[in-house]
Amino acid sequence: MNTISHFGSSVARDANRTLGGGWAAIELLRRTFIASGALDEAGHAGLVAVSRLTPGTNLLAYCVALGWRMHGWRGSLTALGAASVPGSVIVFALTAALVRVDQYSLVRFALAIGILAATVLVLSAAWSLLRPYLTASALASTSVIIALSAALLLAGLTPVRILLLSAAAGAMLGRPLRAPQEEP
Amino acid sequence: MNPLVVYVLLLKAVATSFAGMGSLPQIHEDFVETRRVLTDEQLSRAVLVGRSTPGPVGAYVVAVGYFAAGWRGAVAGWLAMITPALAAIPLFTLMQRWLHVARVRAAVDAVVIASAVLLLSSAFQLAVDGFRQLLPR
Numbered sequence: 001m002n003t004i005s006h007f008g009s010s011v012a013r014d015a016n017r018t019l020g021g022g023w024a025a026i027e028l029l030r031r032t033f034i035a036s037g038a039l040d041e042a043g044h045a046g047l048v049a050v051s052r053l054t055p056g057t058n059l060l061a062y063c064v065a066l067g068w069r070m071h072g073w074r075g076s077l078t079a080l081g082a083a084s085v086p087g088s089v090i091v092f093a094l095t096a097a098l099v100r101v102d103q104y105s106l107v108r109f110a111l112a113i114g115i116l117a118a119t120v121l122v123l124s125a126a127w128s129l130l131r132p133y134l135t136a137s138a139l140a141s142t143s144v145i146i147a148l149s150a151a152l153l154l155a156g157l158t159p160v161r162i163l164l165l166s167a168a169a170g171a172m173l174g175r176p177l178r179a180p181q182e183e184p
Numbered sequence: 185m186n187p188l189v190v191y192v193l194l195l196k197a198v199a200t201s202f203a204g205m206g207s208l209p210q211i212h213e214d215f216v217e218t219r220r221v222l223t224d225e226q227l228s229r230a231v232l233v234g235r236s237t238p239g240p241v242g243a244y245v246v247a248v249g250y251f252a253a254g255w256r257g258a259v260a261g262w263l264a265m266i267t268p269a270l271a272a273i274p275l276f277t278l279m280q281r282w283l284h285v286a287r288v289r290a291a292v293d294a295v296v297i298a299s300a301v302l303l304l305s306s307a308f309q310l311a312v313d314g315f316r317q318l319l320p321r
Contacts, residue, residue, distance in 0.1 A: 015239060015240075016238045016239045017238050018238060019235070019236070019237075019238060021240070021241045021306070021310070022240045022241065022242075023303055023306060025239070025240070045296045046276075046279065046280075046283075046292065047276075048296055048299055049279065049292045049295040049296050049299070050272050050275050050276045050279060051272060052295060052299050052302075053275060053295065054268065054269065054271050054272040054275055055198070055199045055200065055201065055268040055271060056198045056199060056201065056242065056265065056267075056268030056269055056271075057198070057240045057241075057242035057265060057268075057269060059239075059240045059242075060240060060242070060265070060266060060269035061268075061269045061271070061272040062272075063269070064269045064270060064272040064273060065272040065273070065275075065276040068272070068273050068276055068277075069276070073273075076270070076272075076273060080266050080269060080270075083239070083240070084239070084240070084243070084262065084265060084266050085262075086238075086239060087237055087238055087239020087240060087243045088239070088243050088246045088258075088261075088262045088265070090237045090238070090239070091233050091234060091237050091239075091243045091244065091246045091247050092246055092247070092250060092255070092258045094233045094236075094237065094247075095229075095230065095233055095246070095247040095250045095251070095258070096250060096255075096258075108317055109317075109318065111236055111317055112314045112315070112317035112318045113314075115310055115313055115314035115317065116310075116311065116314035116315075118310055118314075119307050119310040119311045119314060122303055122306055122307040122310060123303075123304070123307045125303055126300045126301075126303035126304050126307065127300075129296055129297070129299060129300040129303070130297065130300040133293065133296075133297055142297055145293075145294045145297040145298060146297060146300075146301055148298075149297070149298035149301040149302070150301055153301065153302065153305055158206075159206075159302055162298055162301075162302065163295050163298050163299070163302075166294040166295060166297065166298035167291040167292075167294050167295050167298075168291070169294055170290040170291040170292075170293055170294025170295070170297075171287045171288070171290055171291040171294075173290050173294070174286060174287055174290060175286055175290055176286055176289035176290050176293055177290065177293040177294075177297070
């Protein structure tokens, strides 16, 4: 990931090869950049927090923050283009060609398999975020935040309200839930 | 429709949502109900195309822009989709600057944990969606 072109091609590859939304793509990005040593789990968690609190598409915000962290503003712009242009070109082409992608049963089957594969990636993403907090010392505080956010979700609050109320609850707890060397 | 107006309306919808499809109600209000430049069927097709292609689901705004103003509208849709993401830079910088404060770190930790809970909910919805697609129509 030393060169910006290598970084951009990695983002373009991982951000544009899953169905079902950005979180499956973010999980692929996490795996790629952690495997290369350019990112660690705590850094990934910090990027997730930023992407969740940024208006608009989470995947694009994640890529912008990742690019900023690795290559400054050039990295942000490269990541933004790499993550958004290929998918947008396909959307444009399908819309302009008036192709009804869902009218063929084989296409519907392939889409369903793609979505189910994305489900596995999203579950993996959730586990990678939760795992560092499931330590004996943090279990009680983590359980409080999980219970609170699940209750707010069931009550029908929007995601951003759930995140802000959870952040307020975390601040009231007053002490970080991770060990100091693992800070996001 | 003027592509600049398309950009402003889509930017308003995208910048006031916090997930790919979160902008849909505002887009429906502005493009289908108020200005009547899109039909319900066109908006449904835009969403379907966005969900059926790789990459962010939010890319359906490119299709919305195309239906509203041709290829210039598609470019306006793409610009509206990417503009709010740049807000991640000041947020990331602020977070790094204040992360040494225990309460800030605890708040960020709580956001990460709540994100995981939201992801579990998304995974459930995706699984339902996937199995529904497998059923014959």
